[in-house]
Amino acid sequence: KKLNIALVGLGRYAGYLAEGLQEAQYCRLAGIVTGTPSKAVDWKKRYNIPDANVYNYQNFDGIKNNKDIDVVYIVLPNSMHKEFAIRTARAGKHVIVEKPMAITAADCEEMIDACKKAGVQMAIGYRLHYEPYNMEMKRLGQEKVFGQVRLVEASLGYKTGDPNEWRLKKALAGGGPLMNVGIYCVQASRYITGEEPLSVTAQFGPITDANLFKEVEASVTWQADFPSGALANCTSTYNCGIDRLYASAENGSFELSPAISYGPFRGKTSKGELHFPETNQQAVQCDEIAKVLLAGKQLPSHITGEEGLKDIKVMQAIYEAACTGKKVSIA
């Protein structure tokens, strides 16, 4: 049996997931949830989805009685993740929710509780945990292949341009580039060190375009310190393209650039170049999650709601530090 997945929110990233699911072996695109009737028509045709597996945001809760759907994958604007994760859990379906898990730690906790109560599992769409170059960075750091990591530098950004985009609206996005792409830098600093940051300092960059950045930051740089003494220095920005991950350890260094996009990746260590197969990240991620759920096992801890919550807590501390100009401890 293949695990049957319904996608909620048929925007740009749902398109990548739908294509990835065409290559998946353990799961398939079985249903869609959309607020736009014309998209329902297109997607039904393109992916051969029966009418019975097509929902809108109002009748979505009826999915509870649909035995043909096992998992609901939420690919909506960030602030909508909570509502749909909770409705999915109440419908008795497993949840996959895109990053960032939600826009506040309190929302994440409600989502975790709802899944626990309903006896369903929740995964966050952390695709890089299934991407070979990033998992090599994690191994090199956590196994101390070049000794103790002392410094992680992570930067991710792109130039934004559409003032109407939901990503520039605080109520929908929860924040600017930090929520959208900085989360990957937070994640990378945590999986390379294998530690949780103790405290952060942070600075917002200048508002470079008053029309675009009315509600969210244009860029933010932050520094995090870790129990081992490792330091992370990271930037996320909507002002320019950057995609880079660098770690310096006692006896050498390792880096990727591009590091976090959909590939192709390039990486090297102080000993030489890194070479791994390029994968379809969406297909591999969905397949690996499907294998665990089909076997009735628990999802690995690095992609669960508890993990998503940790990142949101760090990002809330980064915003607090940038707003107050003070060092903020992370509980």
Ligand code: NAD
């Ligand atoms: P998008 O704007 O392309 O799609 C958003 C979808 O939500 C659209 O279908 C839109 O119609 C729908 N929607 C419903 N209510 C809406 C509202 N009030 N305002 C705007 N849109 C509304 O966005 P996207 O790039 O597909 O991002 C969706 C989610 O996926 C986000 O949480 C984002 O962080 C995440 N994402 C993850 C990755 C990844 O690599 N894992 C990549 C891109 C996006």
